[in-house]
Amino acid sequence: MDEEEGDLWKQFPEHGDEGSDGEDLSGPSQILSDSYLIGFVIANIVGLRYYSGTINGRELVGLVREPLNPYDPNAIKVLNTRTVQVGHIERAAASVLAPLLDSRIISAVEAIVPKPPPGGRNPYRLPCQIHIFALPDAIPTVQCAIMDGGLHLFTPDDHEFGLSESVIVKETTSTNASKERRRIDDIFALVGKDGKQIEALDPPKNVVLTDLFPHQKEGLGWLVFMENSQDLPPFWQQKNGHYLNVLTNHQTNERPEPLRGGIFADDMGLGKTLTLLSLIAFNSSVKDVEQSSSTKKRRVGNKKQKTGVEKDDSLLNGKAMILGLKTTLVVCPLSVMPTWISQLEQHTKPGNLQVYLYHGERTKEVEVLMRHDIVLTTYKTLAFELTSQRSPLMEIEWFRVILDEAHVIKNFGSRQTKAVVELKAERRWVVTGTPIQNSSFDLFSLMAFLRFLPFSIKSYWQSLIQRPLDQGNPSGISRLQALMASISLRRVKGIQNGKGSLVGLPPKCVKTYLVELSSEEREQYEKMESDAKNTLMEYVNDDTVLRNYSTVLHIILRLRQICNNVALCPSDLKSLLSSNSLEDVSKNPELLKKLASMLEDGDDFDCPVCLSPPTKTIITCCAHIFCQSCILKTLKTLNPRCPICRQPLSKSELFLAPPPKASDENPITEFSGMPVSSKTLALLNLLQESRREKDSTKSVVFSQFQKMLILLEEPLRAAGFRFLRIDGSMTMKKRGEVMKAFESYGPNSPTVLLASLKAAGTGINLTAASRVYLVEPWWNPAVEEQAMDRVHRIGQQEEVKVVRLIVKDSIEERILELQGRKKKLAGVVFRKKAAREQREMRVDEIRTMLCL
Template identity: 30%
Template sequence: MAPTARGKRKHAVIDLTGDDDAPSTSQSRRPPPGETITQSQRDSWVEQDNEENADDVVISYQDGDATAMASYQLYGVLNTKIVGVQYYTGYASVGEYVIVRREPSNPYDFNALRVENVQRQQIGHIPRTVASKLARHMDSGALLVEGSLSGSVGTFDCPITLKLFGTSDPVERANLRNQMKADNLPCEMIDQKEREAKKRKAEELKKIAAANKLKGGKRGVGQQSSQFSQGYAGTLSQGDGDPGQSLEELMNTSQRFNPRVLGEVTERFGAGEDVLAQMPMAECPSKLETQLLPYQRQALAWLLQHENPQLPAIGSDEAVQLWKRSEHNPKIFTNIATSFSLKSQEPTLASGGILSDDMGMGKTLEMISLMVADTNDSSMSKATLIVAPVGVMSNWSGQIAHHIKAEHALRVLTYHGSGKKPMKAEDFAKYDVVITSYGTLATEYFPRGRKDPPDVPRSQGLFSIKWRRVILDEGHIIRNPNTKSSLAATNLMAQSKWVLTGTPIINNLKDLYSLVRFIGLTGGLEHLEIFNSILIRPLNQGDVNASLLLQALMATICLRRKKEMKFIDLKLPELSEYVHRIDFMPHEKEKYEALQAEAKGLLITYQKGRAKNGNPQDTYRHLLEILLRLRQVCNHWKLCGERVTSVLSLLESQKVVDLTPENRKALQDMLQVSIESREDCPVCLEELHNPVITACAHVFGYECIERVIETQHRCPMCRADPLELDSLVRPATELGESSEQPDIDIDTSSSKIEALLEILKASHKKKGTKTVIFSQWTSFLNIIQVQLDTHGYKYARIDGTMRANQRDASLVALETDPECTIMLASLAVCSVGLNLVAANQVILADSWWAPAIEDQAVDRVHRLGQKKPTTVWRLVMNDSIEDQVLNIQAEKRKLMMAAFQEKTGKRMKEGSTARLGDIERLLR
């Protein structure tokens, strides 16, 4: 049974209605020059923005703590027992994973530790003497305790093995180990690990000394290769910027790049290509106008099978959704992940799964074919609910009309925006398909003015009906399990639940957990603490058994095929990817090196401050800003804008600044630094959501700091008070897309812009070439736009500041106007949900931290329907921070492929959530 927001796992649910007049921070509207906006239009936009942004709201914090502990190390193993089993009904068998939970409200023992099975039924509790030693370490978060039964449940007790996990931070580790030894708690595992680490280090030093002695103390040249060299083929030469170069010459002087050579996690842990090629095919549904390709017919057969899953047959040794029949008693089912057994009932199997075919292979068509091929009459409702990003909702209705024969047309309702009317279950049942947005879904699950969501089912709305199926398009949107949209989606009533996503894993394995919970998988993995314990942490530590378990999980719930697979045979034209390396102009190099030197000095200061247990928060802010400016100066020095050193200096002396107009503007600049640096909220440890900054210059997600203010009225980072909601400063512009207009003139150029223009000039000679230029900064697109005007290029543009009809007009222009050869595109907006096959060339003007975002952007162009060879250019400044960004991207790809490495998410003592190791590498 899927967990709910009102179940035993208590969520800190927050009312996020806010001020009706508050401006949107992630989809603010700006009218085109000269256009007059009526009040009714403005009100409509505000309502739509509130709906669209509701899906990003974080409402639960408890799961964040579990994720932060995913990187903890094993300190020791404690063998003890569970007592009081005669008083409880919970049952578990030998070897089964159990949950050890603090129970401070226990009237008989404040230190009580209760033990539950994976169905949350209590088995008993840990003896008082052991509990008193563990409780304070668990309460402080220093120790995470996991248990498994080491023997059978007896009349009064049961043997249990407790694994004690603690921090990996060297300083905290030493303190914790000393405290554990004082409490007579085992820490033999961490002692052994440290001895082995010291031994390895000594051996490495010996090898280095021997090698230096052999070489006469001389350092070898070219011994270390780049971390991402495996993805390249060709030379390391660079373009010379000669104005007469052809496109072929530019390719020859650029570095051939194939990021996909490094692989992706889903392919590693999913079924192999040989197995996928032999999958059975379904007949093409007679109601379809479009003839399915062979691999799409295979997908249809898989979809139909997974909507009607069957338990393993008697005598079979196979596992279905990780459930397996006992060899000795076929009536007993055991979950191979958690060892949880059911003896008196059959396990509930989830209907649905994850369709993760590569972007551009026709996932939409495959799901449409499922709708018309479904012959299941057991469901009361025949309606399918499709939840999609606002920008692609119209694509679903258009595709349904296009692919289905007119005489079998489906009745489709778009349920979104101010025009939707109150509807009951019987009203929805009149339609075959209902299309809505994540924002609408979240808003309906958490009604305005309610602290807790009402029970399901309800009298009206999306939660009044049990749908035939629910389809989440771009399903990775619910990857944060603590957001409104994720909890809302999980609590939808449906016979079958499907996730469509080309990237089920974007940042870490926790992304996959959210999808598992939504689908309704049973047996224990639907609980985050169990998912962490059985998969995330063991994979981080290289556990082979965890890798095999993950492979079994992916094989049972996920179908993933790649365009490059031989049996797919999409006949897509070739995709060529290049890294085009550029030298700084002398004056740019001077600016860059000055910033770099300042950053390195600040890093040393910051490290010293941490070592002395000081408060280097101000230094860290300086450092973050300079890192952002280093990335921006690689594009153009005009992007750097005004530095925020004045307000930082003021903070060093005053700690809290007065909210004068000047200081408010400076705080907004600081907030924008945190937004563009991809900082996390220090309360929930997730990506910034609805970001705000305090007068003491600490950045939070609004919903998180709102909760803190309700209880204590002081900053949780520096304890500054009084802290009130009306003192929080919101961004001057929408999230991640600054609308700031740099001071631009026709002579404003840079090395990167000159290289970009060189590529455009060369490709313009090739008739029919159209180019999409991606950048994460809309202000850089503004600078490029001036240059395009100067050189006479006709272009279109699409970014987050534009309304839907303006975006549609840009897409039409690129597709139908032969003179419109360029699209300026915001990377964040255009990485999902768009079809850009009218173009056949991509220029990535700057590198994004998460490689999956860039891959999605490229796949907007190189997808089904593309008829021309496609070329991708990554513009990288030589000897700059951009080199290290590529290194970090490549490392992420490798880690994801090998073990879904989980980012710690653990808060630094100073409150920063950026990883110091990454910062050090960026400044090498």
């Protein structure tokens, strides 16, 4: 390895620690869905006099592991329903449970404090039942460890188990459990049944110049109502001068704060950004009216107006300083920033709403930011500043925080999710047209940001929502629907009660075009699939699929790439289909480079810990791939090991994957002169047919593989198409230039945009086009919907035709089958009638991919 490569593969620095000192022990959704409640142990909560948290009745409590506790490395702290610490699990029990939790032999624990005895409670200790979940193959190990540790495990077969508080944790068909489930279901059924009518509102005309559609006015009315309502939060009641959470039985003398926010989940393309700008303008206008006459004189005295978007630290006029008292922080992906700026310029009166772009070079002065109405930043910037010694974003108590494209934070363990959860704000809004992308557990991060108790505590989310869903219990969906109805607004663009489209959009037609591989391509595909099946069967027979999880993902990636073009897939694939013996990548730089190459090729790798795409990708010495935050959290244990293969692991054995290469406007690749693939020929035929119908028709071609977009350039040029390319390696300025050029019309204007799903799949407006081509299927149907609706949105004048290119008799057809499972859940969450969720089982999905 030469010096340049050595710099590229620098080992992960010791100071790159992420995450908090504590970890919620309720476990990730997918692991819990395959886990079983094996029983409970009784342990005391101690140290009650040292903490302010209280337990008033029979309550679920949260357990948080504290591996860095200076007094006890086995410490497990206990939180009540309002996330206030009550105490710690006593040392004797913690010393048995902590090693099992750290090694992930136990997949989750949940605790409940029983009803107090008639004589009251001991002021120094409080008994609780700790319910233990584990995967089937780990159950004997857990049982032995608990017995050897001197704890008694009450199993579901014990008489005491049925008489305990376990009916709250495990919903079975027993009489007690059925009563408890009906009680909880009845509570959910009453939520949001107050029948209040929300008034449609117009934004202040002196700020917003554009007339809103009726649905946008209704949306503005709902946003304003939610922010200003003085009602108790959902699931709270006032009884005898006290306030009771009817789900958790937590009682307090303090009136809970109103929620003041929620989930704005309108379909993509319905103008959510303009509605939110109207909300900001509405509050600013109200503030203007409330100012004293002396304040008004001060504002009038300075007539000089700044431009709408600021990026300097200069003092602003008096009006901006007044409006700055209600500063809104907007967090969004970098690709969405230009949309906010263009919407502001297009729809608001210049100078009325002052915006500061907190990106790149930026101020550290709180006072400067507070002079603006809107501070616009990115998730990555916010995540970077999470551990900064002085970040104004984290210091300010914002009047309002808006998370745009909020599905970005679906991974609760990621650094950017932790950053947004820690923001201080009076009002909190989640904005996304696809709140569920992979599973219902995506919603938990949104609850944590909204601070919607008790659902913002993972153990409550798991017991009340997630477990009924994972177990296929019909009450799971009905509860989730009731919950979402109480805090969200969702409208879609399609036919509404037989009355036509909500905003009069032209229709969208989605078709699947089956591609036949050539005989040569079919031969290569079948050979590769045969090798992949044989390798996977070895893993299945040896029960090592998860241990070789990264290798399996590589296999599937290459099968998908060969469907696009054999040039994308290296000829030495078989070298990656290694045996079960572990290779040390630190001693095998060639293997390390191959792993990096595959990471560069594929955007949809999932971290095996959080089951989400990694933001900063780490490759371990044992050739497994994780999020930076996930693997660092895993190493904060007494005996750190790789979560996949269980090999000992340290920070010095982690390697940071290189960042994406900078975009080249005129790429010179090894692909020049390569034969045109069957899928490329199919795409060219479709584009030419569209051009024959109308030569000015513009098309967007989406692919997740940047190299595929480059491969398409030469055939498009040879066929006489004028095209542009936009991908994730481009700067915001370059993307803006490409977008502006694509929107132009004239004899030499481009008619085809080659776009990566990562760069152009969310938050941008592509209504200049009316044709969409998806070169390959995406794992996540919500991502495809986002991409389609860049074109099918307000402003579109023509019928939108979407074509999905799918290779016949291939892994791509099987991906379409799996998409249906995720669509089913996302489709029923906002409905009134309950449906049953199909559990996602990742190993079974892999077997389906390869027809095993």
